[in-house]
Amino acid sequence: xxxxxxxxxxxxxxxxxxxxxxxxxxxxxxxxxxxxxxxxxxxxxxxxxxxxxxxxxxxxxxxxxxxxxxxxxxxxxxxxxxxxxxxxxxxxxxxxxxxxxxxxxxxxxxxxxxxxxxxxxxxxxxxxxxxxxxxxxxxxxxxxxxxxxxxxxxxxxxxxxxxxxxxxxxxxxxxxxxxxxxxxxxxxxxxxxxxxxxxxxxxxxxxxxxxxxxxxxxxxxxxxxxxxxxxxxxxxxxxxxxxxxxxxxxxxx
Numbered sequence: 001x002x003x004x005x006x007x008x009x010x011x012x013x014x015x016x017x018x019x020x021x022x023x024x025x026x027x028x029x030x031x032x033x034x035x036x037x038x039x040x041x042x043x044x045x046x047x048x049x050x051x052x053x054x055x056x057x058x059x060x061x062x063x064x065x066x067x068x069x070x071x072x073x074x075x076x077x078x079x080x081x082x083x084x085x086x087x088x089x090x091x092x093x094x095x096x097x098x099x100x101x102x103x104x105x106x107x108x109x110x111x112x113x114x115x116x117x118x119x120x121x122x123x124x125x126x127x128x129x130x131x132x133x134x135x136x137x138x139x140x141x142x143x144x145x146x147x148x149x150x151x152x153x154x155x156x157x158x159x160x161x162x163x164x165x166x167x168x169x170x171x172x173x174x175x176x177x178x179x180x181x182x183x184x185x186x187x188x189x190x191x192x193x194x195x196x197x198x199x200x201x202x203x204x205x206x207x208x209x210x211x212x213x214x215x216x217x218x219x220x221x222x223x224x225x226x227x228x229x230x231x232x233x234x235x236x237x238x239x240x241x242x243x244x245x246x247x248x249x250x251x252x253x
Contacts, residue, residue, distance in 0.1 A: 012039050019049035023059070057081070079105070103129065127152070144171040150180060178203065201226070220246065 014021040023045020028038040041047070041059040048054050057068015064070070064081035071077075072095075079090020086092075086105040093100050103114015110116075110129040117124045127138015134152040141147045150166035166180045178189015185206040191199040201212020208214075208226040215221050224235030231251045239246040 014039055014041070017050075019047055019053075021045055021047045025059075026061075142171070145169075146171045204228070215240075224251070 012023065012025045014025070021041055023041060024043030025039035025041045028040055041062050043059060045059050046054065046056045053072040055064055055068060055070045057064060058066030060066065063084040065083060066081060067079065068081050069078045075092060075094050077086060077090055077092045079086065080088025082088065085108045087107060089104055091102045098119045100117045100119065101110060101114055103110060104112030106112065109131045111131060112129060114129050115124060115126040122143025124141045125134055125138055127134060128136025136151065138152055139147055139149040146169055148166070148168045151164040164180060166178065168176045173194030175192045176185055176189055178185060179187025181187060185203045187203065188201065189203050196217055198215045199208055199212055201208065202210025204210065207229045209228055210226060212226055213221055213223045219240040221238045221240055222235060224231060225233040234250055236248045237246040
């Protein structure tokens with residue numbers, strides 16, 4: 001039965017089918033025989049694969065373990081490893097430098113807090129991840145200055161269904177604060193237009209729909225029903241500056 005010696009050889013070069021390893025390793029022998037027939041990479045070492053990929057870092061019993069750098073034709077990863085998998089904090093960059101992830105991993109998947117940047121398009125996500133998908137609180141940002149802060153989940157990485165609160169700034173300066181369902185503003189919320197006018201009330205599929213109020217810059221408050229952004233049914237307009245009803249009536253969508 002093979003056994004591992006306690007003494008580590010510091011400058012071993014091992015040539016194998018997958019490539020060449022240079023670094024520290026435990027010699028492996030058979031009990032009762034003073035013959036070394038193999039080595040177990042352990043400590044610091046470099047493995048140069050036959051396909052050109054390279055791992056330079058710490059090892060534990062033939063597995064990447066600890067801090068290390070892995071470079072292939074597709075990507076470069078610098079960070080923490082456990083049992084040969086990306087686990088802990090690290091930075092992953094595609095070979096063309098266009099996609100960068102800086103954050104936490106579990107078993108080779110983005111999991112925990114992290115930031116993903118698409119350099120060419122200016123799109124980024126900062127927040128929580130689970131198994132390579134945005135999951136939990138996080139914020140998407142776009143090159144036009146817009147952003148979306150919400151609770152994300154599901155295999156598609158979109159906003160989670162339910163009554164989760166969200167904040168979204170559009171490129172035109174409008175700000176939505178409220179509920180979302182299936183990646184749409186649906187439920188109750190507040191829309192502050194770039195002009196300073198404010199809508200509060202029900203929304204559906206990102207439109208004013210249901211009961212709501214609209215406050216203008218001249219302190220007029222419209223209260224009534226909306227059908228996909230159109231006023232409909234009974235309404236009342238209050239002059240807030242004077243503290244009295246300005247007009248009441250009925251509108252048809």
